[in-house]
Amino acid sequence: MPARLDVAEIGHQIITLPARAMEPLMAGLQRLVGIKRMPWVFLLPNLVAVLLFCLLPVFINIVFSLTGSDRLYPAERPFVGTANYDILLACQNYLDPASCKADLFWRAVQNSMIFVPIQVVGMVTVSTIAALCLNRSLPGRGFFRGVFFFPVMLSPVVVAYTWQWILQRNGALNGILSWAGLPGSNWLADPQSAFFWAIFVTIWAHMGFYTVIILAGLQAIPKDVYEAAKMDSASNWRTFTAITLPLLKPIMLVVFVLCIIRSVQTFDELYVLTGGGPGSATMLIVQYIYEVGFAVQPRNFGLAASASLLLGLVLILFTAVQMLLSRKSNNG
Template identity: 75%
Template sequence: MAGLQKAIGIKKMPWFFLLPNLLAVILFSLLPVFVNIFYSFTGSDRLYPSQRPFIGTYNYETLLDCGNYLDPSTCSRDLFWRALGNSLVFVPTQVAAMIGIALLTAICLNGNIRGRGFFRGVFFFPVMLSPVVVALTWQWILQRTGVLNGILTNLGFEPVNWLVYANSAFFWSVFVTVWAHMGFYTIILLAGLQAIPRDVYEAAKMDSASHWRAFTRITLPLLKPVLLVVFILAVIRSVQTFDELYVLTGGGPGSATLLMVQYIYEIGFAVQPRNFGLAAAASLLLGIVLLIFTLVQLRISRGSSNG
């Protein structure tokens, strides 16, 4: 290292250590983005860029071609708009449930309860499981001859086709994804709760403040930066949901649980002929929406903190 430092100079040494990571980021992150942008402006089902003709903004025009944007059946790519509509319902519902349950769990785990370390491990355990394993497990539980219907039958109820009807399939899609990922956000919120000084709560207790008042006036304001991070991460993860639902429901029944990432996968890889250009255009539109959303959230957070 002394010889290398003498050869390139001490100011360039940090770049020597950063170079492997920079190459990995460029090769596996930045380069695919630029290739995806290129594919979105090309047509044909050919894979190699040299074999794909330039068609301009045709793929974007096809996706956005609708007689009535509130009626997917009037759109040239109705499944794209059905997936978008499902995502607009799925993401707020799942994120609200995720953060609410994770916050409640973190508050409970932050208290002085017996077996606290054990329960922390229990709630985090699903995060370590493969999404496919999670989906297969819950599919086994929810199928007509599954565990849940077995319990209902023993209690005298009729078995239910949980994943056959649109409303129940959508509910279980939200439930399974919350169950699978809640532990990750619980740990983040738990760390935020433990960073709040105990003296503040003791002072509130001396002033005879109720638990609810301490929660709304102390916990939530001091936990706001952590909640913002959790919110952004949860939204991005929710929009990118694919594995669990693809195995659990396959986007069905019909297109009731079809989300954006599954639509992009199917149009680009599952159907014939494969439309790489349309899939690339849809993924870029999704990425742009996520980027704008994240920037708006950060701007709101920065404005509120400055105020």
């Protein structure tokens, strides 16, 4: 307990020191602009940051996607119209990435189409079960909550190396298998098992996040509803299906969409764990953007920006759905 207070106190000092130092400046500013305009002064740094690093980039992205060459400065880039999109979307058969001009892009899209649904369903299922378990009043609950949650704190690089160390040819998993008399495998070198472990590791790393949200949802269900069910001598299972699940539904929907949004953007863990490989078996869209725009020479910013915009459109759709759902879950 004292340690926690100390951390808060130190943090508070770190924040208030610059705030205190800025007082003469800000008081002078207030005399200059008048009290009526002070809210804009308070908003200014945030608005500048948002404009510079969020709004402006969206427009620059559009410019990039409509221009070609490997030059970074938009003024030096020749206008190419929809050529970048034509390259990305040129496909004889959309189900077969090899038939596309940007075969790697379609490989990434296809991988995402398989990765996202499996990962999201797996993630939501496992974290719901974990939340239901952690919601029971059993001894050691706090400890187990920590166990499920702590991977959320680990950096993607640490997560990836942890599992790479376990899954490598001479790793712990093969060690356990050989002890049990089963054949081992080079898990990350085989496309199918690499894909499986990509899903497994990303679920491992992030399920604690969703468990916490679902747990909060479970604990927000009013107690009297359960008491009423008890009065009617409803069975455990009936109470679960008739009360818990329906009351949890709004939060579950939010969790689903949130999970999809983040799953589509998976990059860090897989970049380190498999590097998108073997071949391009675990390459997802953000990695494609990184490869095309930054890793491979000559850098094709136009193609990267076009792919970003297509990804952005999909994400905006999901985010809009999420905002709609969370508004509903807050009001009702």
